[in-house]
Amino acid sequence: MAPIVFRGPSIFPGQPCAVAGRGGENGSICDRPGSGGRRCLPCRHGMRAPPQNEIDRSVKLRNPGASKEGAGHRVSAEASKSVSVVTGGSGFIGLSLVERLLQDREDVVIFDRSRPPAEAVAYLEGLPGKLTIVPGDVLDAARLGQCIDTFKPSCLVHGAAVTPNMQSERRDPALVLNVNVTGTVNVMEQARRRPGMQVICISSSGVYGDVAQRRDVVGDTVSELLPPAPTSLYAISKAAAEQAALRYRELFGMNIIVARVGVAFGPWERDTGVRDPLSVHLMLARLARQGARAILPRDLSKDWVYSRDVAAALAALKRASLLSSTTFNISGAAAWPASDFARRLASEFPSFEYRCRPTAEAPANIDLHGAKDRPVLDISRLRDEAGFVPRYGLDEAFTDYVAWMRRFEHWKQNMMLSS
Known part of the structure; x- marks a missing residue:
């Protein structure tokens, strides 16, 4: 289609x-x-x-005239159309969600400044749902409002964001704050004109800050009850966006929830120009395809979450009949070391080598985005309220990721870029 x-x-x-x-x-x-x-x-x-x-x-009805509940709000019959608008839908997590919703026969509108790669569009058009691509910027509130008025979505997933590294923060801090905070306010302002529409704000576990250094963390997991303590400008902007969105919920009775995504990797990740910190797995996979050597500063262990699980979790939150909470962690089921992924890459690509001991002559060429391991995210709330359990452990994720990388030529070429 x-x-x-x-x-x-x-x-x-x-x-x-x-x-x-x-x-x-x-x-x-x-x-x-x-x-x-x-x-x-x-x-x-x-x-x-x-x-x-x-x-x-471009709009297909699902159970016209029916009503549903979500996030403690009853949605009107008009909002029961199976259409979702995804801001930032051409990006990593956005495109993963778009794929999942289309597979589930839902109609999706991508609202993004850039188009997905042509190969991705060709693949997505073969899925059961109907895809519409609308070029637009969340900083253009009027255009976003026109998109919402035109397609009358039942759900708006706000994923548009700038994800900078430290160099990008120094180069253009205003861009980070404008897109991540002002863009979110624009989304909320336009969404509140459509009562009953569900809004899912995609946030980041980065709002918890440097958890490894925090003294108020109790136990070996990080729950949604831990107060945010962001340190980077990106995390500060995401925490501010979360709070703004939830305040709109309180002020206007809106159906808004926040999803804090953990350390994600997998299909559709690429260098988009607004997402600087690439995952450890993508950096390792690039070097593996190049037949180069990867040198990690240390062997980092995290509860990595596969992008297909992120998309499935967001879809589960979207469809949950009644949610009593407003904020949800999304992460993997268990922590495992980066070296386990590298070891599997070495077996798949024989010319690839890796090690976790940099030297003066061979410095690290993989950025771990953190000096220490942090406790895993507690995803019991997501399980209990939305019924979601991650499907992809290390083995399942690796097998699927390698098959996916080999299928799409765009990503094969992207993998050959310098890390």
């Missing part, structure tokens, strides 16, 4: 008709093949708008 792709700014009512592809008077005939000679509809600005059937064909 081919995706419906609207290009440029002229895709919403109130702007020149994108279907006819040219300007014209209100009520003039749309000459696009297949339009049936339908007249373009007039809009409030006196410009041509897309024929309604061109917009309606």
Whole structure:
């Protein structure tokens, strides 16, 4: 099924008709093949708008007229349409979620400044759900509002973010704060105009800060009850975005939840230009495909979470009938060392070598994004309220990831880039 792709700014009512592809008077005939000679509809600005059937064909109803509950809120019958808007849907986690929802026969609208790679779009168009791609920036509140008004989603998943490393934070700190905080406020402002719509705010376990150094951590897990103590500008911006979103929930009775994603890796991760810290697994896989040597500063152990599990967890939260909590950790079931992944890569790619002891002559070429191991994230709330249990342990994730890397040419080429 081919995706419906609207290009440029002229895709919403109130702007020149994108279907006819040219300007014209209100009520003039749309000459696009297949339009049936339908007249373009007039809009409030006196410009041509897309024929309604061109917009309606991107929306598929699921149980029309039914209502559902979620996050302690009852959703209206109008919001029962099976359409989800995903901001940042071309990115790592966003694209993983888009894939999952399409596989589940849901209709998805990607709202993102950039398009997914062409190979990804070609793959996604073969899935059962219907895909629409809308170019847009969360800093453009009006355009986001037009997208919501046009597609009337039952769920808006806010995943658009800038994920910088320290160098990027120094280079453009304002960009990080604008996109991650102001962008979130724009999303909340537009979402509150559509009562009953579910909003899932994708956040990060980075809001907990340097957990290994915190003295208020009790036990060997990190639960959602641990107060945020962010240190990096990225984590500070995500914590602020979380709090803003939850305050909107309180002020306006909105159906909003926050999902704190742990250390993720897997399919669809790539260097997008706004996500600097690549996962250890992607860096190792790149070196393995290059037949190079990986040198880790130490053997880091974490509760890594596979991107397919992240997508499944977000889908479970979206579909949960009633959630009593507002914030959920998403992570893997158990911690395992990075060397276990590297060892499996070495067996798959015989010319690849790795070691965990850098020297002056051979310094580390893998960034572990942390000097110490932290306790694992407690995901019992996610299990108890949404019924989600991770499927991918080390072996399952490795097998799936290698098969995926070998399937897609875009990622084969991306893997050959310098780390």
